[in-house]
Amino acid sequence: MAGLTAAALVAVGVLAYQASANAPDSLAAPRPKASSSAATEHAKPKEKSRPAALPKGSGAGKRVVYALEDRRVWLVDADGKVARTFEVMPSALSPLPGRYQVGTRQGTPTKGSDGVMIEHVVRFAMVDNVAVGFSAAVDGSMENPDPTLKTGGVRMSRADGDAMWPFAMVNTKVVVVP
Numbered sequence: 001m002a003g004l005t006a007a008a009l010v011a012v013g014v015l016a017y018q019a020s021a022n023a024p025d026s027l028a029a030p031r032p033k034a035s036s037s038a039a040t041e042h043a044k045p046k047e048k049s050r051p052a053a054l055p056k057g058s059g060a061g062k063r064v065v066y067a068l069e070d071r072r073v074w075l076v077d078a079d080g081k082v083a084r085t086f087e088v089m090p091s092a093l094s095p096l097p098g099r100y101q102v103g104t105r106q107g108t109p110t111k112g113s114d115g116v117m118i119e120h121v122v123r124f125a126m127v128d129n130v131a132v133g134f135s136a137a138v139d140g141s142m143e144n145p146d147p148t149l150k151t152g153g154v155r156m157s158r159a160d161g162d163a164m165w166p167f168a169m170v171n172t173k174v175v176v177v178p
Contacts, residue, residue, distance in 0.1 A: 054082055055177045059099065063173035064124075064134075064164070066154070068094055073134070073156065075167045084163050088134070089155040092145040095125035095132050100174040104131075107165065109138050113151045116141065120161035124174040127152060134168070136161025 054074050058065045065074040068090065075084045106121040113130070116137050123133030132152035142155045156164065168174070 052085055054085075058175045058177055059173065061173065063175050064102075064122075064168050065175045065177065066134075067177050068097070069178055073154075073160075073164075075163065083167065084160070086156060086160040086163075088160075089142040089144065091132060091154050092147055092149055092151045093127040093130050093132060095127055095176050097176050097178050100124045100176065102168050102170050102172045102174060104133075105165075105168070105170060112137075112153045114146060114149055114153065116143075116153075118153060118155075119158075120165040121153075122164060122168045123152075125152075125176075134161070134164055136164075 054076065055065060055067055058074075058076075060080060061076075062078040063076050065076060066088070067073075071087055071090055073086055073088050074082050077083050102122055102124050104121075104123045106123075107119070109117050109119045110121065112118040112135060117139065118135040119138055121133055121135045123131045125132040128150060130150050130152040133154065134156055135153045136156050136158045138158075140158050142157065145151050145153070
């Protein structure tokens with residue numbers, strides 16, 4: 001029995017070595033290229049900040065503001081005060097910057113176009129015959145959308161969905177900024 005165990009361990013070790021020796025370069029960790037300017041100019045990578053400030057030019061009055069590049073939403077009350085701001089995961093299809101309004105809502109859980117169960121669906125645009133709207137995954141996930149699927153769900157957390165739901169009634173303005 002001990003001989004079989006030792007032989008199995010040796011076989012696994014040999015196979016592991018062969019697999020690592022034959023692995024393609026694309027699976028290996030990227031190696032930084034040496035350059036004289038890299039050490040001086042780019043000593044520290046800059047992080048992109050997630051602004052909490054409402055984007056300028058996003059309109060007036062009660063509205064939902066969706067910043068595509070920042071992946072952020074603001075719920076703005078009638079007095080122009082930010083009631084809540086939060087990060088979202090954009091859909092595979094995004095509307096062009098502009099002014100929209102909530103067209104339809106669905107409060108009961110349903111299956112999204114990506115197969116994920118969602119709730120608090122607030123639709124406001126159409127892109128390539130696909131409805132685009134905010135939704136929260138029932139399981140709380142906010143995964144990157146599959147780029148091969150034509151999906152329009154802009155995902156938010158369940159807590160943010162709970163805040164969006166009573167705020168974004170039909171005909172509420174939605175302002176999409178770059």
